[in-house]
Amino acid sequence: MKYFWFILVLLITLSLGYFASKPLGPAPPLAPLLDPNVGFWQNMYSEDDLAAENLELAGLNSTVKVVYDENLIPHIFADNAEDLYRAQGYVTAKHRLWQMEFQTMAAAGRISEIVGPVALELDRMTRRKGLAYGAELGYEFVKENHPEMMPLIDAFADGVNQYVESLDDARLPVEYKILNYRPEKWSAYKSLLLLKYMSDMLMGDRDLQYSNLRKIIGQEKLDVLFPEFPEENDPVIEADRVWDFTPVSIDVPDSLNYPNDALTIDPLPQPEDGVGSNNWAVSGSKTQNGNPILANDPHLSLNLPSLWYSMQLTTPEFSVKGATLPGALGVISGFNQNIAWGVTNATKDARDWYKITFEDDSRSRYRYGDEWRESSFRIEEIKVKGEETFMDTVVYTHYGPVVYDRSFRSDRQDVNFSLKWTVHMGSNEQLTFLKMNKAKNHQDYMDALDHYTAPAQNFVFASKEGDIAMRIQGKFPVKWEGQGKFFMDGADPQMEWQAYIPNEHNPSTLNPERGFVSSANQHPVDPSYPYYVFDNSYEHYRNRRLNGELRRLNSITVEEMKALQFDDYYLHAAEALPVMIELLETQDFQDEKASKYLQELKDWDFYADPNQKAPTLFYNWWGKTYNQLWKEWEEWNVPVVRPNYYQTVKLMRENPESEFFDNKMTDEVETAKIHVNKAFQEMVADMKEWENEEGDYAWANYKRTSIQHLVPQFESFSVKNVYTGGGSGILNATSSRAGASWRMVVELGEPIKAFGVYPGGQSGNPGSKYYDNFISKWANGEYLNFDLRESNQTENILFETNLTPKQ
């Protein structure tokens, strides 16, 4: 009997030991996660608790000093560039390893490896868009054209890898412990992949939706509702700019034959609503101290760990500080001893779709003019956690990958569409930032930008010499009017991109007379620019508010520029609400609530501050009005693009009885008035319910800004219901899920004064006190001191680490 009991208990013990170390379904292995010696409990340490005075790093030529200020911002002092970037890789990995790896896995379409089949569709889409393919081309491009850069990228990767190799189980970021995987080796390719990921985040297209709409309402009506330029165009480059060059000419097709399919394809995801940015620079002639001031706030999805990681990088040659992108070298938006620069997304249609006609089901040849061209096949091997590897065959034509086909999002239609995208062309964006980091003047800035392809950005610039500038930089195809707005026939060579706009023809300006340069994702130029410019998502509100304020202000201070980044004026509401109230039939309601809501709207000063109630009422009412106005379009049940808010309000004001407002699917003849009134009733009912269930409908309570962990299911690692104002289309563009991901203001005097903040913290560890400690400052419109530090400065130091060469 004693043998029996021993064997039984031993088996139970072995089973417990085994099963406690294995994941049970979606749950992580319990014992390693809960064991306080190595599990999540160890992730409660903040970075200063684990500070080391000295660390050895192989490959260093000399000692590198890393000084962390009170906000855990590292200031790296190295004797040469290679040591600098090796240290940057090491330090970034120390604080953001999981995030940088997760983002590159997302860019490579490898999330299924971590979370299982739930991400398979997402991975297939990422692979079919060809991000990894683009990064491979980019890597080859850098190796061939800029081999001098490879030691720097490799040094960065080596720094990351030395940290990965030094990691013990206890120090492993908690997300690895929960998701039960380990970091793999970093490589130069991954740094380049990360920059492609940014392109994907920032670029969209509505070719599918426009194609459908053109088929349904016709070209004429489309032109009315979607004019190429708005009436009040206030472009990035001042409208009176003279274009003193001869444009590259291309052949314009004699006749246009677009594919005429009924397209019920599920479109690819577009950049999130609210993704955009502001940047501007004012010249010394407009500032109180006579120094140029530069400001930048890129608006992106609000995520934790934050997309940005602040750093100062110093060698004897230069000292640069600002926001880095964990995984990429150098600073992306920042300043050095001589210049400052910042970026906003320069939306311009750089993705086009071509319908491919294959010879047969083998898809090995496709029609192009009078010939049949060979296609190629790329087999995407997608590893799936807990399941067999999924093999996806992606066909490539000379345009690019065939994203939509019989096996992906075709909804069983026999369609094949190939994606042409500048991301698939070899380029070296990394070089732009490395050059910009040490630029001394406007000429260096222009030289740095010559290497930049995608995603196209509005690069703002200011220098201590007193220059201010703006350049819209990207690789832009020369297009005939309307090219790329709709799906095109890939068999027709006339539809090809024929040439690219030379860098020197890209819109730019230096020291304009008006004393400022600015961009807010609006039209880049006015109609006098000699190249065709089109994008669906140009901004119509932030730009006018920003330029209006910059024109008005004089003797400008840094504090005023900070206030402008945090400006809550809701221009869209200021233009739309009077029209809506005018169209509201009964303004003397029996319903007490309806009267109260209307009075609050009438009394509103159009600022979307967090404590205001009217922004909630307007937002709700406008949303319902807009949906009512274009309801018929939704009922077509095919993806279409709807007229933007600016055009909609204009039409409501100027032609409230427009035929466009009549829903042909009803017997009634609808006008804007009918829609506005119906929407008001719906808003009142909705808000009453909201008040009953949630209480105070102040804007911040209603909008519920949340900063979400990169794994949305890790809700407790997110910060929810941040009390802050602003919204989409407002300079302080903080909506529910997107907003200023980084705010920076730099005055280029002697010395340079800099301020910055982002909604997160320097640490990527949810257990650290530095994980989200900037959020309250960010939400209140406050900033951190971002002045450049000297290596011997002693104030406000959290700790110092010397990285010494390993013997």
Added chain:
Amino acid sequence: MKFIAFLVLSFVVVLLVNGATSYIGAMIALALLGALMHPGSFAAFFGGGFGMALAWTSLALFLKFSTGSDLPEKMGELFGVNSAMAILLITAVIGFVLGAFSGLSGHLFWKMFRKKPKNIYRGNL
């Protein structure tokens, strides 16, 4: 007495061995301790279990109070239990189960090889 002694020793062994190796190392050490001390089935099971549970919770509490981090609360929410105390309790239970069966395995191993004296008169049974 044996129970207290085994519990205290288990606590010390887990603190030392788990920190230096892993929880599997701690389980093996507890089994060895059970075989060497052979404290009886009850003492081996509960002594080993409470020893490991106490070692884990003490370290977890030490980390919690020395860092002030709210990660246990966040992990509790992630596990759907919504409190740091609950996640501490789960940690203790896992530690207890692993320690208890390890201790008992060791004790039963010893018992398997124990020789019963055959020359003792037990009366007419």
